[in-house]
Amino acid sequence: MRDELHTEHREGRGDVEAERFWEDHYRRRGRVWSGRPNPVLVDIVGSLRPGTALDLGCGEGGDAIWLARQGWRVTAVDVSVTALDRAAADAATSGVANRIDFRQHDLLALTFPSGAFDLVSAQYLHSPIEFPRVHVLQEAASAVTPAGLLLIVDHASVSPGSWAAPEETLALLDLSPNEWHTERLEAREREATGPNGQRTTVTDNVIAVRRLAR
Numbered sequence: 760m761r762d763e764l765h766t767e768h769r770e771g772r773g774d775v776e777a778e779r780f781w782e783d784h785y786r787r788r789g790r791v792w793s794g795r796p797n798p799v800l801v802d803i804v805g806s807l808r809p810g811t812a813l814d815l816g817c818g819e820g821g822d823a824i825w826l827a828r829q830g831w832r833v834t835a836v837d838v839s840v841t842a843l844d845r846a847a848a849d850a851a852t853s854g855v856a857n858r859i860d861f862r863q864h865d866l867l868a869l870t871f872p873s874g875a876f877d878l879v880s881a882q883y884l885h886s887p888i889e890f891p892r893v894h895v896l897q898e899a900a901s902a903v904t905p906a907g908l909l910l911i912v913d914h915a916s917v918s919p920g921s922w923a924a925p926e927e928t929l930a931l932l933d934l935s936p937n938e939w940h941t942e943r944l945e946a947r948e949r950e951a952t953g954p955n956g957q958r959t960t961v962t963d964n965v966i967a968v969r970r971l972a973r
């Protein structure tokens with residue numbers, strides 16, 4: 760189901776558990792994420808001409824703010840108001856608040872922001888709370904404009920065996936090859952810094968598919 764977003768506040772009637780879990784997650788620890796944009800996003804989107812972007816599960820806004828700085832007009836969605844408040848504060852500090860529309864939205868409720876976007880980005884859209892990921896990612900695909908890009912980046916190495924390989928995820932989305940061109944489909948390693956400052960190698964599953972122009 761596709762819902763209109765009418766206010767800056769909550770939409771849909773999600774399972775309160777998802778909201779409670781993620782609110783608790785963000786409130787308990789102060790700032791959770793680094794605030795820096797995700798490296799795969801920077802690598803793949805950095806050379807694209809800016810347009811409209813939808814960031815699903817934007818968290819504390821590192822990606823949304825980076826996109827806005829590159830000239831994108833961003834709609835950034837998360838279930839956690841605390842995360843969105845932090846993101847909005849950082850966007851204001853960064854001088855890009857007018858380019859980002861932050862929305863509290865529970866994708867678990869199977870509602871979805873309205874509109875079509877030149878870029879739809881789902882970076883590590885994982886949740887320990889039951890989450891209809893395939894449905895949400897299919898909705899994400901349907902929100903991409905002709906010639907636009909769907910970018911999905913998942914953790915492959917957090918919990919070995921528990922995430923699908925990128926090929927499996929793409930197959931589940933069931934995108935018609937008459938309508939979509941696969942630009943990237945890969946597991947790629949990168950160096951990252953763990954919570955205690957330790958260097959570690961993590962693997963990202965990357966799917967970048969472009970909707971063909973009509």
Ligand SMILES: C[S@@+](CC[C@H](N)C(=O)[O-])C[C@H]1O[C@@H](n2cnc3c(N)ncnc32)[C@H](O)[C@@H]1O
Binds near residue numbers: 792
């Ligand atoms: C692993 S974090 C990734 C955050 C961000 N994309 C990043 O890369 O730093 C997953 C994000 O998805 C959000 N999320 C989880 N379930 C959600 C839901 N049902 N609706 C909307 N957002 C959700 C969480 O609040 C969290 O910010």
